[in-house]
Amino acid sequence: MANGKSEDKRLESLPAKLRVAPGERVKLRDEDASRDHGWDEAAARAQTAKLREELGELQYKLYADGRQALLVVLQAIDGGGKDSTTRHVISAFNPQGCTVTAFKAPSAEELKHDYLWRVHRHVPAKGEIAVFNRSHYEDVLVVRVDNLVPREVWSERYQQINEFERLLRAADTHVVKIFLHISRDEQKRRFRERIDDPTKQWKFDPADLIKRTQWKAYMSAFEDMLEKCSTTHAPWHIVPGDHKWLRDLAVAQILKEALAALPLRFPQPSYDPKSIRLD
């Protein structure tokens, strides 16, 4: 096992390794979803537990500071671990000050608006964290794969999304985007586990099998999303997701780095502490 110091360095360098540089080409079949980045399960879990504590402290300071916000976008194919990551990492945050929105198929009302309308109302207020479990990116994923709108419409969206995220950044909402990358074999294992376990059968939808047959089309759509929308103001990260413990560690470290980079401070009081008398 590595000693503490080299482990710290390995951890600190992880987010940069997973980040997609603006304009970088992405070939998902060349990205090994089972990479461990030099970690074993026990060390990764221990480190994640420590990071959870730090995330809680950083959130508290973000809340007290009240001038910045964090938006975390999670995307993945079915079985990719969006819910599981939320449960194991995002739960480090106090729900007062952290909202998680799981976007489903749009409602009739939502469909009467542009596709950014329903997500815009869920972006975080200053001092808060918002997590999107699925997001506006579904409008260049399932919408594209299933031809729900013509190519002329969805192909304009990458730039629209970049501009939308730039608007958020201009209002001190920092956007961190995470793509959980699993292999087709791992998806099969997870589907099988859901189908065979009576406490998990409710999580499986036979319609997921249709999406499984569209694997290649989804990978192409993910690649375009990652290539066209990883910007300096709102970068994408590709997190290897076959090992849940490496995934949780990587996500926790990405979030920690994002929060630790903010100029947070406890506000100066609007009163003179020395002048307060209590009876």
Next chain:
Amino acid sequence: MANGKSEDKRLESLPAKLRVAPGERVKLRDEDASRDHGWDEAAARAQTAKLREELGELQYKLYADGRQALLVVLQAIDGGGKDSTTRHVISAFNPQGCTVTAFKAPSAEELKHDYLWRVHRHVPAKGEIAVFNRSHYEDVLVVRVDNLVPREVWSERYQQINEFERLLRAADTHVVKIFLHISRDEQKRRFRERIDDPTKQWKFDPADLIKRTQWKAYMSAFEDMLEKCSTTHAPWHIVPGDHKWLRDLAVAQILKEALAALPLRFPQPSYDPKSIRLD
């Protein structure tokens, strides 16, 4: 220290001891805010940590089940520990499926509606937990103490609130209400700590000193709230709040009991698990 079994029994009997029976008279000055109910700090903290695990598991089942919801209402005087309880107990829940709404002074838009309008939109969906940090009860607390509406108006509200909570219960939203009870001396200690600690000064508002001079009026308003609105369908609990470790333990156990009483089950699949083939 008590052995495990007698400790379990002591814990199980705690919520019933703190519950206000419908129609019961409440005299807050006779309620000792520093009661420990036979617990010491170390045992209480260890038990709270165990309960946090159980709360996470119960929430998961509530979410999977998808037929019931839980609404937790927290009320207290300033410094009573609403934020702290949320941070230490409510954070046991996955924020996906748990929303915390901290109600502040109503906005201009909210004031154009009845006082239940703004809270109604934040009640939990089936499968979810919602926590109100302050709530519609402010409309019979600060509103009453500061004469923001005439007595004829606020005095009607107790019954309106009971009917509103009955409506929620009829839709399988279980309402659990918790009053965090601290002594006037403890409030002084906590204010002093906030004023003296540069990382806490932002939490203190000199306007809180005015409310401190209204202590008696607030206690009367709390007593009426507890007497008139503790119902079988939505009971109030008075949690002694001077010891934070006893408070956290009591709140965790109240929530555990509420969730454990629900007829939760993992849903039957809508498909035949044996019929699913994966390639």
